[in-house]
Amino acid sequence: MKFPIEVNAASAYFNENWQRYQSTLRNNTLYHxxxxxxxxxxxxxxxxxxxxxxxxxxxxxxxxxxxxxxNKTVIKYIGIDEASDVLKMAAHSFASLECEKEFLAGNxxxxxxxxxxxxxxxxxxxxxxxxxLQDKVRFIEQCQRKLNQHGYLIMVDGVxxxxxxxxxxxxxxxxxxxxxxxxxxxxxxxxxxxHPSKDDLPExxxxxxxxxxxxxxxxxxxxxxxxIFAFMVFAK
Numbered sequence: 001m002k003f004p005i006e007v008n009a010a011s012a013y014f015n016e017n018w019q020r021y022q023s024t025l026r027n028n029t030l031y032h033x034x035x036x037x038x039x040x041x042x043x044x045x046x047x048x049x050x051x052x053x054x055x056x057x058x059x060x061x062x063x064x065x066x067x068x069x070x071n072k073t074v075i076k077y078i079g080i081d082e083a084s085d086v087l088k089m090a091a092h093s094f095a096s097l098e099c100e101k102e103f104l105a106g107n108x109x110x111x112x113x114x115x116x117x118x119x120x121x122x123x124x125x126x127x128x129x130x131x132x133l134q135d136k137v138r139f140i141e142q143c144q145r146k147l148n149q150h151g152y153l154i155m156v157d158g159v160x161x162x163x164x165x166x167x168x169x170x171x172x173x174x175x176x177x178x179x180x181x182x183x184x185x186x187x188x189x190x191x192x193x194x195h196p197s198k199d200d201l202p203e204x205x206x207x208x209x210x211x212x213x214x215x216x217x218x219x220x221x222x223x224x225x226x227x228i229f230a231f232m233v234f235a236k
Contacts, residue, residue, distance in 0.1 A: 020192060025064065029180045030126060031226045032064055035156045038224045038231045039123070040068045042154065051075045052120035055146075057108040058127025062090035065123070069097060076100040078119075080111045109135060112142045120148050125156035126229075129200050136203065140211055144236055153234040158202035161227060169202050172228050208232055 025032050051073040056065055059079035069077065076099055081087045084105050091103050104111050108127065122143045128136055143153040160169055174193050178184060184192075205222055212220035217234045224231035 021060075023181060024177075027180045027182070029177055031224075031229050034224055034226065035125065035229070035231050036064050036068060039065075039154065039156075040071075042223065042233065043068070043072055043121075046152070047072070047120075049073060053117075054078070055112075055115065055119050055122045056080065057112065057122060057124040057143075059087070059090050059103075060126075061086050062093035064125075066093040066097060069094075074099045076102070078102045078104065078115070080104045080106065080108050082107055109139055109142070112139065112146055115146050118148045118151075119146055120151050121154065122147060122151070123154045127157070128155055129158040129202050132201060133203065133207070137211055140208075140234065141215055144215055144217065144234070147236045149236065151236045153236075155208070155232045155234070156229065157232070158200055158228065159208075159225070159230045160202050160204045162204065162206070166202065169228065170197055170200070173200075176228060205230060205232070 024030050028034075053076045054069060054074055055078045056062065057080045059065070059081050060083070062079060074097065077094060077097060079087065079090045079094070079102070081090065081103075082105065087103050087105050091101075094101055108124070109131070112122070128139060131139060140153065147153065158169065158173075160166070164172075170193070173196055174189065177192060178189055205225065209220050212234055217236060219233075219235040221233045221235070222230055223233060
């Protein structure tokens with residue numbers, strides 16, 4: 001494992017505020033339960049008992065994914081994240097997973113092309129929306145190049161509704177926080193919105209569909225759409 005000293009703004013936020021993020025998990029603020037259920041069902045339906053390699057780009061502490069993969073036949077798990085403190089937590093979360101494991105501290109835009117072998121599943125959740133559109137396009141293309149034939153890029157991320165502005169999306173996210181986190185104060189709510197207000201750049205689902213068509217992916221599906229976040233699959 002390598003843990004760099006320098007991290008970007010989003011990484012520094014998560015290093016310093018991971019307990020706040022954990023509260024969003026407990027209260028299902030970002031629809032983690034629905035997205036986790038969709039992931040488990042997708043892996044069961046499309047891979048069954050087949051062994052596979054799994055890359056988690058922007059893996060965080062791995063606490064939501066580890067229980068899902070524990071019941072699958074994973075050959076190798078690779079976790080990628082810029083937040084070095086949180087990446088150490090991921091290593092702990094996956095300690096009991098009986099497969100080869102690798103944890104890479106770094107930017108997923110540079111980490112994906114440098115993977116040493118091709119991959120069956122690349123999964124990324126609540127991370128791509130930190131990228132500018134041109135970097136989203138580049139990331140998706142890089143994933144396509146690294147996937148095995150019939151591999152999948154699974155993306156859980158922020159999405160805009162048709163005709164919705166970024167500011168309107170941020171208001172919807174703020175309202176979701178206010179209604180799902182018990183006894184949250186206005187000061188705490190404003191603090192939690194600082195990061196998404198600065199760093200979150202959601203796109204239309206249509207934008208991702210267009211990217212899939214331009215890059216000649218075999219298929220693009222939206223499995224879950226909660227309005228603020230969606231579970232999307234690019235099939236190679």
